[in-house]
Amino acid sequence: MHDRARTANLLGATALAVGDLALAGAARAAGVSVSGASALVVLYWSRGVGVTELGRRVGLTQSAAARMVDSLEAAGLVERRPGEGRSVTVTSTRAGRRLARDLLTARDAPLTHLLGALxxxxxxxxxxxxxxxxxxxxxxxxxxxxxxxxxxxxxxxxxxxxxxxxxxxxxxx
Incomplete structure (x- = not known):
C-alpha cells in the first residue's frame, strides 16, 4: 500500500512540475495568462468559438472568459465576429495564431528536455x-x-x- 501512496505522491509532484514548466513558462514568455495561452491554442485548432464555449474549454466562467477575451483582443491576438443571430464568435488574428504556434513550441521544449532522461x-x-x-x-x-x-x-x-x-x-x- 505504501508503494501506491508514494507513486500517487510522485505523480502529483510530477504533474505540478510538468504543468509549471510547460504551461506557466510558455504563458509567461508570451506575456499572457495561462488561461489566455490555453484559449489561443484552443482557437488555433478550432476557429470561431463563442465566448462562453471558449471559457468552458479553458475552465473559466462566462464573465472571466469575457474579461480574458477583452484582454486578448486589446493585445491584438483575437477578434470578435458576428455569428448567427445575436451570437458572437471569437477568432484568432494572424498574430494570435502565430503566438499559439510559439506557445506550443515553448510548451514542448521543457517536456522534450524532461523526456531526455529516458x-x-x-x-x-x-x-x-x-x-x-x-x-x-x-x-x-x-x-x-x-x-x-x-x-x-x-x-x-x-x-x-x-x-x-x-x-x-x-x-x-
Missing part, C-alpha cells in the same frame, strides 16, 4: 502509461476539449490514436 524503451513504456492515465482522466473529467486545451493535436494524432478521443468514443452512452 531511454527508448522507457520512453515507449511511459507513452503507454500516459495514454492509460489520460483515458482514466477523461472518465473523471468527461470533457475532451477541457482536458486537451493545451494539446498539440497534430503531435497526438499523427501516426497514432489520441487516447482522450478514444476514451470519448469508448464511453458508454
Amino acid at each position: 531511454d527508448d524503451e522507457e520512453h515507449q513504456a511511459l507513452a503507454v502509461l500516459l495514454a492509460k492515465l489520460l483515458a482514466r482522466a477523461y472518465g473523471e473529467i468527461g470533457d475532451t476539449e477541457l482536458l486537451c486545451r493545451f494539446c498539440d493535436r497534430g503531435a497526438c494524432t499523427d501516426d497514432a490514436v489520441c487516447p482522450v478521443g478514444q476514451a470519448e468514443r469508448d464511453r458508454p452512452d
Whole structure:
C-alpha cells in the first residue's frame, strides 16, 4: 500500500512540475495568462468559438472568459465576429495564431528536455502509461476539449490514436 501512496505522491509532484514548466513558462514568455495561452491554442485548432464555449474549454466562467477575451483582443491576438443571430464568435488574428504556434513550441521544449532522461524503451513504456492515465482522466473529467486545451493535436494524432478521443468514443452512452 505504501508503494501506491508514494507513486500517487510522485505523480502529483510530477504533474505540478510538468504543468509549471510547460504551461506557466510558455504563458509567461508570451506575456499572457495561462488561461489566455490555453484559449489561443484552443482557437488555433478550432476557429470561431463563442465566448462562453471558449471559457468552458479553458475552465473559466462566462464573465472571466469575457474579461480574458477583452484582454486578448486589446493585445491584438483575437477578434470578435458576428455569428448567427445575436451570437458572437471569437477568432484568432494572424498574430494570435502565430503566438499559439510559439506557445506550443515553448510548451514542448521543457517536456522534450524532461523526456531526455529516458531511454527508448522507457520512453515507449511511459507513452503507454500516459495514454492509460489520460483515458482514466477523461472518465473523471468527461470533457475532451477541457482536458486537451493545451494539446498539440497534430503531435497526438499523427501516426497514432489520441487516447482522450478514444476514451470519448469508448464511453458508454
